[in-house]
Amino acid sequence: MNGYHANIPAGSLKRLCDEFKKYNQISPELFDTYHVKRGLRNSDGTGVLAGLTRICNVHGYLINEGEKMPIEGELIYRGINVKEIVKGCQKDNRFGFEEVIWLLLFGRLPNKDQLEAFNAILGELRELPPYFTEDVLMKAPSPNIMNKMGRAVLALYSYDDNPEDTSIENVLSQSIKLIAKMPTLMVHAYQVKRKNFDHDTMFFHPLEPAHSTAESILATMRPDKQFTDEEAKLLDICLILHAEHGGGNNSTFSCRCLSSTGTDTYSAISAAIGSLKGPRHGGANLKVMEMMEYIKKGVSDWEDDEEVSAFLEKLLKKEAGDRSGLIYGMGHAVYTISDPRAVILKENARKLAEKKGMLDEFKLIESVERLAPAAFAKVKNNNKYICANVDLYSGMVYKMLGMPPELFTPLFAVARIPGWCAHRIEEITTANRIMRPAYKAISQPLEYTPLDQR
Known part of the structure; x- marks a missing residue:
């Protein structure tokens, strides 16, 4: 085997990973201590303002006296x-x-x-x-x-x-x-x-x-x-x-x-x-279609809301699907009541679903959209607005058009x-200025030790 295709022996790789883990942990509490806006997001989930643009506006809520108000x-x-x-x-x-x-x-x-x-x-x-x-x-x-x-x-x-x-x-x-x-x-x-x-x-x-x-x-x-x-x-x-x-x-x-x-x-x-x-x-639309395959196999009656809801709760509890605890295609960083892209796709895809003989699958996706918010509220004990995003329907549209998942x-x-x-x-x-955000260094001072003394 030439050098390019050679792999690190499994034992050596484990030792390297163990060595890495010893010195590279950051306590989650420190992010709060130093007021770090993880994901460049504010505490209310809004994005950190980093610039101005004339190109596009993504509008999903209003701020009224400091409170986020959901809108279409x-x-x-x-x-x-x-x-x-x-x-x-x-x-x-x-x-x-x-x-x-x-x-x-x-x-x-x-x-x-x-x-x-x-x-x-x-x-x-x-x-x-x-x-x-x-x-x-x-x-x-x-x-x-x-x-x-x-x-x-x-x-x-x-x-x-x-x-x-x-x-x-x-x-x-x-x-x-x-x-x-x-x-x-x-x-x-x-x-x-x-x-x-x-x-x-x-x-x-x-x-x-x-x-x-x-x-x-x-x-x-x-x-x-x-x-x-x-x-x-x-x-x-x-x-x-x-x-x-x-x-x-x-x-x-x-x-x-x-x-x-x-x-x-x-x-x-x-x-x-x-x-x-x-x-x-962008890879989320593929994850939606993978999730739908799990739902189709795990739910015997696609028209039974109770059975569909029960399976969605299993997804959130990491008991089914890819065990990620996510319902792909639901929720968005900005949109609250609705994602206009999902609304438009849904309206325009139904007729083709009927012609392609895929209406049952299309209706199952609609059921996921309708039932997921209640499943989130029950499992996560959280009543925040959760709407379908564009990925819930785009993968289905591509599938109807005969596009391969890749x-x-x-x-x-x-x-x-x-x-x-x-x-x-x-x-x-x-x-006209290079982006250069800051990271707080939390490592402790160490003295250099000569190689023969380590």
């Missing part, structure tokens, strides 16, 4: 409620993700001529550089698509003639190119994964520049390239709803944090992908990159 959630892109964006596109029976990209980047909705020209630009830029798939994706395949997308974005640095230029003109150009290429990166990385880890056939369909982003994803993902307009429009809504969620979400904050150092666009976006990959962030989070990344890029540009142009 709102998601606002550049001053426009996302509900109105979705309604407008549905009224005209057209795709909306591309105009959302324009809105997030430039600050206003495009007119018809601007949108048509922008769509053409995106369509032409979706192609990857010559031999990129062979040289970057196929020579070092990954079983995790998010991991491969992050590495691929970093690799695109080498194909850029001016990668370090942080002028607005150059960063905007880089951003539009990455936004256009991200769906192709995802699909090609998935095809390579199929061949190398699933031992299945991979296929690469030619891109159609006239396709919308949603149409392009479905056409290149499916062996026969066939999809319905209803399917594409539902995926388009998913992309719209996931495109942006404020500067404080972890992946966007990661992008802004790296951007504050003056680093290149590829490094900042790759960091955001790495953040989104985590199960506490693409649930990558689809989130494809949708979110416009928001990342908009925040990167805003950080560069308005903040």
